[in-house]
Amino acid sequence: MTVRLNACLECGCDLAPGPQEREFCCAGHRSAWNNRRLQRGAALYDLYMAHRFERPVAQAAGVFQAINRLASDFRAEDREVRAGRRSWRRLDTVLGERPHLRSVKFRVRVGR
Numbered sequence: 001m002t003v004r005l006n007a008c009l010e011c012g013c014d015l016a017p018g019p020q021e022r023e024f025c026c027a028g029h030r031s032a033w034n035n036r037r038l039q040r041g042a043a044l045y046d047l048y049m050a051h052r053f054e055r056p057v058a059q060a061a062g063v064f065q066a067i068n069r070l071a072s073d074f075r076a077e078d079r080e081v082r083a084g085r086r087s088w089r090r091l092d093t094v095l096g097e098r099p100h101l102r103s104v105k106f107r108v109r110v111g112r
């Protein structure tokens with residue numbers, strides 16, 4: 001499988017190089033790509049929130065394994081239907097929009 005750098009993330013067609021890095025050939029393909037992320041995210045959301053905030057019940061039900069299985073299913077679908085093109089936003093972009101997620105909390109102990 002070869003993933004080209006200058007290709008639309010949705011259809012894989014060639015993108016002409018320009019002054020700005022483009023990811024899609026048209027608005028419709030950007031929308032389709034984002035709609036898939038919305039649907040997949042909704043499927044993961046409830047499982048992850050249960051994993052985080054209903055820990056005993058979620059652990060007993062194997063929720064984290066279910067989350068990983070879903071992600072693997074999504075990636076398998078990307079490989080079969082979308083020639084392996086990336087279906088998620090770049091980590092630097094996501095964390096760049098939410099700098100507080102990069103910060104590390106630490107506590108300074110004062111006395112004992």
Ligand SMILES: [Zn+2]
Nearest residue numbers: 008011025029
């Ligand atoms: Zn396209």
